[in-house]
Amino acid sequence: MAARGPYAKGVAKREEILTAALEVIARQGYRKTSTKELAAAVGLSEAGLLHYFGSKEKLFEAVLRARDEADVDRFEESDLIGKLTAIIRHNSDVPGLVQLYSTFSAEAGDPQHPSHPYFVERYARLRESLADAVRARQSAGTFSPAADPEVIATVLIALSDGLQVQSQFGLPVEPADLLTQVVGLLGSAGGAVDS
Protein backbone atom coordinates (compact mmCIF):
# COMPACT_ATOMS: atom_id res chain seq x y z
CA MET A 1 0.00 0.00 0.00
CA ALA A 2 1.32 3.44 -0.89
CA ALA A 3 2.10 5.96 1.86
CA ARG A 4 -0.67 8.48 2.54
CA GLY A 5 -1.14 11.74 4.35
CA PRO A 6 1.23 14.68 4.76
CA TYR A 7 4.39 12.56 4.37
CA ALA A 8 3.33 11.17 0.98
CA LYS A 9 2.29 14.65 -0.12
CA GLY A 10 5.74 15.96 0.82
CA VAL A 11 7.41 13.21 -1.20
CA ALA A 12 5.21 13.96 -4.20
CA LYS A 13 5.93 17.67 -3.96
CA ARG A 14 9.67 17.02 -3.78
CA GLU A 15 9.37 14.89 -6.92
CA GLU A 16 7.44 17.64 -8.65
CA ILE A 17 10.08 20.22 -7.70
CA LEU A 18 12.94 18.02 -8.93
CA THR A 19 11.23 17.33 -12.25
CA ALA A 20 10.57 21.05 -12.76
CA ALA A 21 14.12 21.97 -11.70
CA LEU A 22 15.69 19.44 -14.09
CA GLU A 23 13.61 20.87 -16.92
CA VAL A 24 14.25 24.56 -16.13
CA ILE A 25 18.00 24.10 -15.57
CA ALA A 26 18.39 21.92 -18.69
CA ARG A 27 16.70 24.65 -20.72
CA GLN A 28 18.34 27.80 -19.43
CA GLY A 29 21.44 26.71 -17.56
CA TYR A 30 22.58 26.82 -13.96
CA ARG A 31 23.97 30.37 -14.01
CA LYS A 32 20.67 31.89 -15.11
CA THR A 33 18.39 29.82 -12.88
CA SER A 34 17.49 31.38 -9.54
CA THR A 35 15.77 29.49 -6.72
CA LYS A 36 13.07 32.19 -6.97
CA GLU A 37 12.36 31.10 -10.52
CA LEU A 38 12.34 27.41 -9.61
CA ALA A 39 9.91 28.23 -6.81
CA ALA A 40 7.62 30.07 -9.23
CA ALA A 41 7.67 27.09 -11.63
CA VAL A 42 6.07 24.88 -8.94
CA GLY A 43 3.79 27.51 -7.41
CA LEU A 44 5.78 28.03 -4.21
CA SER A 45 7.50 30.94 -2.52
CA GLU A 46 11.29 30.75 -2.34
CA ALA A 47 11.07 29.96 1.39
CA GLY A 48 8.44 27.31 0.63
CA LEU A 49 10.70 25.69 -1.95
CA LEU A 50 13.75 25.64 0.33
CA HIS A 51 11.59 24.13 3.11
CA TYR A 52 11.55 20.87 1.11
CA PHE A 53 15.33 20.71 0.74
CA GLY A 54 16.83 22.75 3.57
CA SER A 55 19.07 24.92 1.39
CA LYS A 56 19.84 25.90 -2.18
CA GLU A 57 22.83 23.53 -2.15
CA LYS A 58 20.75 20.57 -0.95
CA LEU A 59 18.24 21.31 -3.71
CA PHE A 60 21.00 21.23 -6.37
CA GLU A 61 22.40 18.04 -4.82
CA ALA A 62 18.94 16.47 -5.11
CA VAL A 63 18.70 17.63 -8.74
CA LEU A 64 22.05 15.96 -9.51
CA ARG A 65 21.01 12.76 -7.69
CA ALA A 66 17.75 12.69 -9.69
CA ARG A 67 19.70 13.23 -12.88
CA ASP A 68 22.18 10.42 -12.08
CA GLU A 69 19.28 8.02 -11.40
CA ALA A 70 17.47 9.03 -14.59
CA ASP A 71 20.68 8.59 -16.61
CA VAL A 72 21.42 5.12 -15.25
CA ASP A 73 17.84 4.03 -15.98
CA ARG A 74 17.73 5.66 -19.41
CA PHE A 75 20.43 3.58 -21.05
CA GLU A 76 20.46 -0.15 -21.65
CA GLU A 77 24.16 -0.62 -22.32
CA SER A 78 25.52 -3.81 -20.86
CA ASP A 79 27.89 -2.23 -18.31
CA LEU A 80 28.72 1.07 -16.65
CA ILE A 81 31.55 1.89 -19.08
CA GLY A 82 29.04 1.61 -21.95
CA LYS A 83 26.49 3.62 -19.97
CA LEU A 84 29.04 6.37 -19.29
CA THR A 85 29.67 6.76 -23.00
CA ALA A 86 25.91 6.86 -23.71
CA ILE A 87 25.45 9.48 -20.98
CA ILE A 88 28.22 11.66 -22.43
CA ARG A 89 26.52 11.43 -25.83
CA HIS A 90 23.15 12.35 -24.31
CA ASN A 91 24.68 15.31 -22.43
CA SER A 92 25.17 17.36 -25.58
CA ASP A 93 21.36 17.70 -25.61
CA VAL A 94 21.20 19.12 -22.08
CA PRO A 95 23.95 21.76 -21.82
CA GLY A 96 22.22 23.42 -18.86
CA LEU A 97 22.56 20.27 -16.75
CA VAL A 98 26.17 19.84 -17.81
CA GLN A 99 26.76 23.39 -16.64
CA LEU A 100 25.04 22.75 -13.32
CA TYR A 101 27.14 19.65 -12.76
CA SER A 102 30.46 21.21 -13.83
CA THR A 103 30.03 24.46 -11.95
CA PHE A 104 28.49 23.02 -8.80
CA SER A 105 31.11 20.25 -8.50
CA ALA A 106 33.94 22.77 -9.03
CA GLU A 107 32.50 25.08 -6.35
CA ALA A 108 32.07 22.16 -3.98
CA GLY A 109 35.80 21.44 -4.22
CA ASP A 110 36.11 23.79 -1.25
CA PRO A 111 36.08 21.43 1.78
CA GLN A 112 33.79 23.90 3.58
CA HIS A 113 31.15 23.90 0.84
CA PRO A 114 27.95 22.26 2.15
CA SER A 115 27.90 19.82 -0.78
CA HIS A 116 31.54 18.76 -0.46
CA PRO A 117 30.62 15.50 1.34
CA TYR A 118 28.07 14.65 -1.35
CA PHE A 119 30.71 14.83 -4.08
CA VAL A 120 33.30 12.93 -2.02
CA GLU A 121 30.77 10.10 -1.68
CA ARG A 122 29.57 10.33 -5.31
CA TYR A 123 33.09 10.19 -6.79
CA ALA A 124 34.15 7.30 -4.51
CA ARG A 125 31.03 5.32 -5.42
CA LEU A 126 31.33 6.02 -9.15
CA ARG A 127 35.02 5.10 -9.10
CA GLU A 128 34.28 1.80 -7.34
CA SER A 129 31.45 0.91 -9.75
CA LEU A 130 33.59 1.70 -12.80
CA ALA A 131 36.49 -0.32 -11.34
CA ASP A 132 34.05 -3.24 -10.95
CA ALA A 133 33.07 -2.86 -14.61
CA VAL A 134 36.77 -2.96 -15.60
CA ARG A 135 37.26 -6.12 -13.49
CA ALA A 136 34.25 -7.74 -15.15
CA ARG A 137 35.66 -6.94 -18.61
CA GLN A 138 39.03 -8.33 -17.52
CA SER A 139 37.35 -11.57 -16.36
CA ALA A 140 35.54 -11.73 -19.70
CA GLY A 141 38.86 -11.24 -21.50
CA THR A 142 37.82 -7.99 -23.18
CA PHE A 143 40.07 -5.61 -21.22
CA SER A 144 43.81 -5.80 -20.67
CA PRO A 145 44.61 -7.76 -17.48
CA ALA A 146 47.63 -5.46 -17.03
CA ALA A 147 45.39 -2.47 -16.29
CA ASP A 148 44.76 -1.28 -12.72
CA PRO A 149 40.93 -1.07 -12.44
CA GLU A 150 41.04 1.87 -9.99
CA VAL A 151 43.38 3.84 -12.25
CA ILE A 152 41.23 3.18 -15.33
CA ALA A 153 38.11 4.22 -13.38
CA THR A 154 39.81 7.45 -12.25
CA VAL A 155 40.89 8.20 -15.84
CA LEU A 156 37.41 7.59 -17.27
CA ILE A 157 35.76 9.90 -14.73
CA ALA A 158 38.38 12.63 -15.25
CA LEU A 159 38.03 12.33 -19.02
CA SER A 160 34.26 12.60 -19.00
CA ASP A 161 34.30 15.53 -16.55
CA GLY A 162 37.02 17.29 -18.54
CA LEU A 163 35.46 16.65 -21.93
CA GLN A 164 32.18 18.11 -20.73
CA VAL A 165 33.85 21.37 -19.75
CA GLN A 166 35.97 21.50 -22.90
CA SER A 167 33.04 20.72 -25.20
CA GLN A 168 31.38 23.97 -24.11
CA PHE A 169 34.18 25.84 -25.88
CA GLY A 170 34.24 23.87 -29.12
CA LEU A 171 35.86 20.48 -29.73
CA PRO A 172 37.39 18.89 -32.84
CA VAL A 173 35.84 15.50 -31.91
CA GLU A 174 32.64 14.19 -30.34
CA PRO A 175 33.32 13.59 -26.61
CA ALA A 176 31.57 10.19 -26.65
CA ASP A 177 33.61 9.01 -29.67
CA LEU A 178 36.79 10.17 -27.99
CA LEU A 179 35.89 8.30 -24.78
CA THR A 180 35.24 5.14 -26.81
CA GLN A 181 38.64 5.50 -28.53
CA VAL A 182 40.45 5.95 -25.22
CA VAL A 183 38.66 2.94 -23.64
CA GLY A 184 39.84 0.91 -26.65
CA LEU A 185 43.44 2.10 -26.30
CA LEU A 186 43.59 1.59 -22.54
CA GLY A 187 41.85 -1.77 -22.80
CA SER A 188 44.34 -3.14 -25.33
CA ALA A 189 47.53 -1.68 -23.82
CA GLY A 190 50.07 -3.90 -22.17
CA GLY A 191 48.23 -7.20 -22.38
CA ALA A 192 46.58 -9.69 -24.70
CA VAL A 193 42.84 -9.20 -25.18
CA ASP A 194 40.48 -11.70 -26.82
CA SER A 195 38.60 -10.23 -29.72
Place this chain on the structure above:
Amino acid sequence: MAARGPYAKGVAKREEILTAALEVIARQGYRKTSTKELAAAVGLSEAGLLHYFGSKEKLFEAVLRARDEADVDRFEESDLIGKLTAIIRHNSDVPGLVQLYSTFSAEAGDPQHPSHPYFVERYARLRESLADAVRARQSAGTFSPAADPEVIATVLIALSDGLQVQSQFGLPVEPADLLTQVVGLLGSAGGAVDS
Protein backbone atom coordinates in the same frame (compact mmCIF):
# COMPACT_ATOMS: atom_id res chain seq x y z
CA MET B 1 63.58 53.23 -22.30
CA ALA B 2 60.78 52.19 -20.00
CA ALA B 3 57.37 53.82 -20.36
CA ARG B 4 56.69 56.69 -17.94
CA GLY B 5 53.80 58.73 -16.73
CA PRO B 6 50.19 57.75 -16.06
CA TYR B 7 50.24 54.83 -18.53
CA ALA B 8 53.25 53.17 -16.90
CA LYS B 9 51.71 53.74 -13.48
CA GLY B 10 48.53 52.02 -14.66
CA VAL B 11 50.51 49.04 -15.93
CA ALA B 12 52.40 48.78 -12.64
CA LYS B 13 49.18 48.99 -10.64
CA ARG B 14 47.60 46.24 -12.77
CA GLU B 15 50.64 44.06 -12.08
CA GLU B 16 50.38 44.76 -8.38
CA ILE B 17 46.68 43.86 -8.39
CA LEU B 18 47.30 40.61 -10.26
CA THR B 19 50.10 39.56 -7.93
CA ALA B 20 47.93 40.29 -4.89
CA ALA B 21 44.91 38.52 -6.43
CA LEU B 22 46.95 35.40 -7.26
CA GLU B 23 48.19 35.28 -3.68
CA VAL B 24 44.80 35.90 -2.01
CA ILE B 25 42.91 33.44 -4.24
CA ALA B 26 45.62 30.76 -3.89
CA ARG B 27 45.36 31.08 -0.12
CA GLN B 28 41.63 31.23 0.46
CA GLY B 29 39.98 30.01 -2.73
CA TYR B 30 37.77 31.55 -5.36
CA ARG B 31 34.46 31.06 -3.58
CA LYS B 32 35.57 33.00 -0.52
CA THR B 33 37.36 35.82 -2.31
CA SER B 34 35.29 38.92 -3.00
CA THR B 35 36.40 41.76 -5.27
CA LYS B 36 35.94 43.99 -2.23
CA GLU B 37 38.62 42.02 -0.41
CA LEU B 38 40.97 42.06 -3.39
CA ALA B 39 40.49 45.83 -3.59
CA ALA B 40 41.37 46.20 0.10
CA ALA B 41 44.54 44.12 -0.39
CA VAL B 42 45.90 46.72 -2.84
CA GLY B 43 44.52 49.82 -1.11
CA LEU B 44 41.74 50.54 -3.61
CA SER B 45 37.98 50.85 -3.48
CA GLU B 46 36.02 48.13 -5.30
CA ALA B 47 35.16 50.64 -8.05
CA GLY B 48 38.83 51.68 -8.20
CA LEU B 49 39.90 48.04 -8.63
CA LEU B 50 37.37 47.30 -11.35
CA HIS B 51 38.44 50.49 -13.17
CA TYR B 52 41.71 48.70 -14.05
CA PHE B 53 39.97 45.66 -15.53
CA GLY B 54 36.49 46.74 -16.58
CA SER B 55 34.62 43.98 -14.72
CA LYS B 56 34.98 41.21 -12.18
CA GLU B 57 35.11 38.67 -15.02
CA LYS B 58 37.90 40.53 -16.84
CA LEU B 59 39.85 40.66 -13.57
CA PHE B 60 39.56 36.87 -13.12
CA GLU B 61 40.51 36.36 -16.78
CA ALA B 62 43.63 38.49 -16.18
CA VAL B 63 44.43 36.43 -13.06
CA LEU B 64 44.20 33.21 -15.09
CA ARG B 65 46.34 34.67 -17.89
CA ALA B 66 48.97 35.74 -15.33
CA ARG B 67 48.86 32.27 -13.80
CA ASP B 68 49.27 30.54 -17.20
CA GLU B 69 52.29 32.74 -17.98
CA ALA B 70 53.86 32.12 -14.57
CA ASP B 71 53.32 28.36 -14.95
CA VAL B 72 54.89 28.17 -18.40
CA ASP B 73 57.92 30.15 -17.18
CA ARG B 74 58.21 28.21 -13.90
CA PHE B 75 58.99 24.81 -15.36
CA GLU B 76 61.97 23.83 -17.48
CA GLU B 77 60.63 20.60 -18.92
CA SER B 78 61.60 20.08 -22.52
CA ASP B 79 58.12 20.24 -24.04
CA LEU B 80 54.55 21.26 -23.26
CA ILE B 81 53.48 17.70 -22.38
CA GLY B 82 56.20 17.61 -19.72
CA LYS B 83 55.26 21.10 -18.55
CA LEU B 84 51.59 20.11 -18.24
CA THR B 85 52.54 17.25 -15.93
CA ALA B 86 54.76 19.56 -13.84
CA ILE B 87 51.94 22.12 -13.64
CA ILE B 88 49.47 19.48 -12.45
CA ARG B 89 51.95 18.42 -9.78
CA HIS B 90 52.44 22.05 -8.69
CA ASN B 91 48.67 22.63 -8.55
CA SER B 92 48.22 20.52 -5.44
CA ASP B 93 50.03 23.35 -3.59
CA VAL B 94 47.59 26.04 -4.80
CA PRO B 95 44.06 24.59 -4.38
CA GLY B 96 42.53 28.08 -4.40
CA LEU B 97 43.79 28.73 -7.93
CA VAL B 98 42.63 25.30 -9.07
CA GLN B 99 39.20 26.20 -7.69
CA LEU B 100 39.21 29.57 -9.48
CA TYR B 101 40.13 27.90 -12.75
CA SER B 102 37.66 24.99 -12.44
CA THR B 103 34.71 27.07 -11.29
CA PHE B 104 35.28 30.04 -13.57
CA SER B 105 35.78 27.89 -16.67
CA ALA B 106 32.66 25.85 -15.86
CA GLU B 107 30.59 29.03 -15.41
CA ALA B 108 31.99 30.47 -18.63
CA GLY B 109 30.61 27.45 -20.52
CA ASP B 110 27.48 29.54 -20.94
CA PRO B 111 27.93 31.19 -24.38
CA GLN B 112 26.60 34.43 -22.92
CA HIS B 113 29.16 34.57 -20.10
CA PRO B 114 31.53 37.55 -20.67
CA SER B 115 34.57 35.26 -20.43
CA HIS B 116 33.27 32.63 -22.85
CA PRO B 117 35.40 33.99 -25.74
CA TYR B 118 38.51 33.96 -23.55
CA PHE B 119 38.12 30.24 -22.83
CA VAL B 120 37.26 29.41 -26.46
CA GLU B 121 40.55 31.04 -27.48
CA ARG B 122 42.54 29.56 -24.56
CA TYR B 123 41.39 25.99 -25.22
CA ALA B 124 41.98 26.26 -28.98
CA ARG B 125 45.49 27.65 -28.41
CA LEU B 126 46.39 25.06 -25.76
CA ARG B 127 45.07 22.25 -27.95
CA GLU B 128 47.14 23.45 -30.90
CA SER B 129 50.31 23.79 -28.80
CA LEU B 130 49.88 20.32 -27.29
CA ALA B 131 49.20 18.84 -30.74
CA ASP B 132 52.48 20.44 -31.89
CA ALA B 133 54.25 18.80 -28.94
CA VAL B 134 52.77 15.41 -29.95
CA ARG B 135 53.94 15.96 -33.56
CA ALA B 136 57.45 16.82 -32.32
CA ARG B 137 57.55 13.62 -30.23
CA GLN B 138 56.31 11.65 -33.26
CA SER B 139 59.10 13.14 -35.41
CA ALA B 140 61.59 12.24 -32.69
CA GLY B 141 60.22 8.68 -32.63
CA THR B 142 59.08 8.86 -28.99
CA PHE B 143 55.32 8.87 -29.59
CA SER B 144 53.24 6.45 -31.62
CA PRO B 145 52.91 7.68 -35.23
CA ALA B 146 49.43 6.10 -35.26
CA ALA B 147 48.11 8.71 -32.80
CA ASP B 148 46.08 11.70 -33.99
CA PRO B 149 47.85 14.74 -32.42
CA GLU B 150 44.60 16.74 -32.05
CA VAL B 151 42.86 13.82 -30.33
CA ILE B 152 45.78 13.28 -27.93
CA ALA B 153 45.85 17.01 -27.15
CA THR B 154 42.11 17.01 -26.42
CA VAL B 155 42.49 13.96 -24.16
CA LEU B 156 45.39 15.49 -22.22
CA ILE B 157 43.51 18.73 -21.58
CA ALA B 158 40.34 16.89 -20.54
CA LEU B 159 42.32 14.62 -18.26
CA SER B 160 44.12 17.44 -16.50
CA ASP B 161 40.91 19.47 -16.11
CA GLY B 162 38.99 16.45 -14.85
CA LEU B 163 41.74 15.25 -12.50
CA GLN B 164 41.92 18.68 -10.91
CA VAL B 165 38.21 18.62 -10.07
CA GLN B 166 38.30 15.00 -8.92
CA SER B 167 41.40 15.50 -6.78
CA GLN B 168 39.45 17.95 -4.59
CA PHE B 169 37.32 15.03 -3.44
CA GLY B 170 40.11 12.51 -2.75
CA LEU B 171 41.98 10.41 -5.28
CA PRO B 172 43.64 6.97 -5.04
CA VAL B 173 46.56 8.21 -7.21
CA GLU B 174 48.58 11.38 -7.73
CA PRO B 175 47.08 13.26 -10.71
CA ALA B 176 50.53 13.98 -12.21
CA ASP B 177 51.58 10.31 -11.96
CA LEU B 178 48.34 9.26 -13.57
CA LEU B 179 48.84 11.75 -16.43
CA THR B 180 52.35 10.39 -16.98
CA GLN B 181 51.00 6.82 -17.11
CA VAL B 182 48.31 7.75 -19.62
CA VAL B 183 50.81 9.62 -21.83
CA GLY B 184 52.94 6.46 -21.80
CA LEU B 185 50.00 4.23 -22.74
CA LEU B 186 48.71 6.53 -25.50
CA GLY B 187 52.22 7.12 -26.81
CA SER B 188 52.94 3.40 -27.20
CA ALA B 189 49.53 2.30 -28.51
CA GLY B 190 49.13 1.19 -32.09
CA GLY B 191 52.61 1.86 -33.36
CA ALA B 192 56.31 1.20 -32.89
CA VAL B 193 58.13 3.66 -30.65
CA ASP B 194 61.92 3.91 -30.23
CA SER B 195 63.04 3.53 -26.67
